[in-house]
Amino acid sequence: MAQGAAVLMPAGLMLFLGAWGIRRQDAIWRDEAVTYDMAHRSLADLWSTLLHVDVVHGLYYALMHVWFAGYDATFRGAFGDAVGLRLPSVAAMTVAAAGVALLGQRLVGRRAGLLAGFTFALIPVVQQYAQEGRSYAMVCALVVWATYVLVLASAGPRRGLWLGYTALMLAACLLHEFAALALPAHGAAVVLARLPRRVLRSWLLASAAVLAALAPLAVFSTRQSAQISWLMWPDPLQLLTFAVLAVLGIACARVRIRSRGPIGLRALGVPLLLLPTLLLLLASHVEPAYVDRYVLYYVVGFALLAGAALARLLRPADERGQTRGRRLRRAMAVVLLLAVLLPVNVHLRSPDSRVDDVTAVAHAVREVSEPGDGLLFMPSRRRIWRATLPRDFRGLHDLAQAESPLASHTLYGTERTGDVIRDRMLTARRIVVAGDPDGQPADDNDQEIAKRSTLRTAFEVCSSREVRGAKITVYARPGACGGGR
Template identity: 50%
Template sequence: MVVLPPILLTLALGLWGIRRRNSMWGDEAVTCEVAHRSAAQIWRTIQHVDLVHGVYYLLMHGLFAVWDGGLLTLRLPSVVAMSLAAGGVALLGRRLAGPRAGLLAGLALPAIPLVQQYTQEGRSYAIVCALVTWSTCLLLDAADRSSWRRWAGYAVLLWGAVMVHELAALVIPAHGTALVLAERPRALIRAWATAAGCVVAGALPLIVLSERQAGQVAWIGWPDALQLLGLTAMALAGLWCARHQVRAGELSRLSALALPLLLLPGLLLLAAAVVKPLFVDRYVLYCAVGFALLLGAELDRLWGSRPLPRWAGWVALAAVLAALAPVSLYLRTPQSRHDDATAVGRAVRQAARPGDGLLFIPTGHRVWVSAHLQDTRGLTDLALARDPVSSDTLDGVELPAQDIPARMRAFPRIVVVHDAADEPPDDDPRETAKSSTLRDDFHACDRTAEVTGARITAYCRNS
C-alpha cells in the first residue's frame, strides 16, 4: 500500500499532457532521429558524438522498433521510470522512517516541479533517477544483510545508471558518505568500496572515451542562475527538514542517507565548474530523491505531533497539488522548453515553396527538422555537404565557408532558420559567410515567423 499510491500519482502526472501540445524540443528531436537509425549507424555515430547517451539511444532504438508511437514512445519510458523511482522512494522511506513517512516521501517526489519536467522528457534523466533510487534500495539491503550477491546486485544496478549517463557516478560518494554517517562497520564500508570500485572500473572506458567528445558540452557556462536557485532552494528546504537532528548532533538513518543524496552530487558538479563547467540541473536530477525522503520524514513528524484524521492528509495533498497547478500547467506547454522543433518544422513548411533553398544559422539547428524530414521535403539544404546519417553526426557536415555564398546566390529564394532574437551571433566562419551573404545579396521577402526558440524568415535574392 505504501508503494502503489506514489506509482499511480506519478503515472497520472506523467500521462497528463504528455504530448505537450504536440511539441518536441531540440534534445528530444535528437533522441528521436538517432533512435530511428540502425543499431550499426548508432554505434558509428556515438564513436564521434554523444557517446554519453549511447546506451539510451540503443534502448530507444529497440522501443521504436517494437512500437513507433511518436511522442508517446519517446516519453513513456521516462514516465514509467519516474513512477518506479517514486515507488523506490516510498520503500526507502518506509524502511528508514516507517510506512507513513515512506508514503509521504513517495508522493512528494512527483510533486517536485523539476521531477515533473523530466518525467515527460524524451531523454535519459528519469531512467537514471530510477536506477539510482533502486540501487540505493539495494545498498540498504546489502548494508543490513551483507552478502556478495546483494553487493553484486547493487553494483550492477549502479553500473547501469552510470552507463545510461556517466554523471550518475556522482552518487557513489553520496552512498559512501551515507554509510559513514550511519556509523556502519569498517568491514561493511570495505565491501561497499569494493562494489563501488567495480562500478567505476566497469564504467571507466565510457568515461575515458567520452572525454574525447568534451567539445559537445562547451556550451555549458557558469551555472545558470535559475537552475542554481532551484537546486539551492531544494537543498535549503531539505536541511530545514533535518534541522531537529542536526541540532541534536545526531542524524536518523533516513537523514544520514538523504542529506548526502540531496547535497553531494550537486556540490561536486558545482566544484567541477571551477575547472570545467558542467553544472546542469538535469544531470543531478536524482538529488530530488534525497529531498523527497527528508520532506516525507518531516511531514510524518508534523503529522505525528498533531494527530489528524486520515482524510485530512488527503485534503493536504490536494491543497499542495492545487498550489503547484500553475507550474504544472506551464510545464506542459511548448514554452516551458528552450525551443520547439515541431513548431520550427511547421513554420518552415508554411514559409517554403517547392525548390527553395534552406539555411540554418547556426548549423546546430539542423536537428530541429531531423525528426520530421517531411517538413523540408522539396527544399535544398544549401550549406550541407553530407547529411547527418551518412556522416555519423547529429548536425551533418557543412561545406567550407568559401563555398557557401556561391551556392546561396544560385537560389532566388531561401528559407532561413535563425536563433531566437536574443541569442548572440555565432562567430564560426561558416555562419559569418551565411549571414554576410544574406545581408549583401538578399532581402527579407516575407514576415518572420517567431516560434519558441527560433525565427524563420524567407529571403529573396536582390535583383
C-alpha cells in the same frame, strides 16, 4: 495501511502525472529530436556515430532503438512520436516513485514512505523529466533502487545484494556518467551511520568495480568534450531550485525523527540531497559542466527528508494530542502548497516550457516555403530541427550541407566551406532561413559568417515569424519577394 498500498499509491500518482499532457501538443524540443534521430538509425550507423559524438548517451540510444522498433510497428499510428519518446521516461519515474516509497518505509516507517513517494512525484523537476525523451528519468530510477539495495545490504550483508548494488549503479553510470556522483553520497551515508568495517569494505569494492567498468567510456568520452562547450556558469533558475530544496531538506532533517535500521534517514538523505550537486558545481570551476538534470537524483534525498518530516508533523491526534485547529491549519498548508504548484505543473505540459519546439519550426518552414527554395540553418546545429518531420522540408535545397547527419555519422551533418556556401546562395532566388531568435550569440566560424554576409548584401527580407525558440525568415533577391519563378 497495507505496505503494498503505500508503494502503489505514489507510483500511481507518478504514472498519472507522467501521462497527464504527455503529448504537449506534439511539441518536441531539440534534445528529444536528437534522441529520435539516433534511435531510428540502424545499430551499425549508431555505433559509427557514437565513435564521433554523443558516446555518453550510447546505451540510452541503443535501448530507445529497441523500444522504437516495437512502438513504431504497433502504436505510432495511434499515439504519435512524442508519446513514444516519453513513455519510457514516464515508466522510469513511476518505478522511481515506488522505490522512494520503499526507501522511506525502510528508513522510517510506512507513513513516511507514503509521503516521501508523494513528495517525489509532486516535485516539478521530477515531472519535467518524466516527460522528456532523454535518459535522466532512467538514471534517477536506477540510483533510487541502487540506494534501496544499499540500505538492505547494510542491514544484512549478502554477496547477492552487493552484486545487485554494483549492477544497478553501473547501469546508471553507463546511461549517464554523472550518476557516479551518487557514489560519494552513498559512501558518506555508510560512514555517517558508523556501520561495521565489512560494510564499508563491501561498498568500497562495489564502487571500485563500478568506476573501473566505467573508466573506458569516461576516458573515451573526453575526446568528445566539445559537445558541452556551450555550457557556461549554471543557470540561475536551476541553482535557485537546488538552493530552495536544499534549505527545505535541511530544515526537515532537523525534525526529530526515529530511524529504523543501521542507516539513518539523515545519514542518507542529507548527503544524497547535497553532495552530487555540490561536487558537480565544484568541478564546474575547472570545466563548466553543471546542468541540474545531470544530477537529477538529488531530489530523492529531499523527498525522503520531507516525507519523514511530514509524517511526524501530520500525525493523527490520538498519536500526538494535537488540537483539531492545528491539524486543520497543517492540512490547509498542504492544500496551499499544491495550489501553488498547480500553475507550474500546467506550464510544464505546454510547448512553451522547453527551449524550442521542433514540430512548430518544421510546420512554419512548410508554410512559408515554396518548392525549389534554398534552405539554411543558422547555426548549423539547428539542422536537428528537421529530424522528426523531414517531410516538411521536402523540396527545399539545403545550400550549406555537404553530408547529411546519417552519411557523416554526426548529429547535425557537415557543411561546405564558406566560399562554396556563398556561391550556392547566390544561385538561389529565395532562401528560407531557420535560425535562432534575436538576441542569441552568433557563431563566428567561416560558414556562419558567409551565410550572414551574403544574406545581408545580396538578399532582402520578405517575411519573418517567430516560433518557440526559433525565427523563420524568408529572404529573396531584390525585387523577388512577390514570388513567381
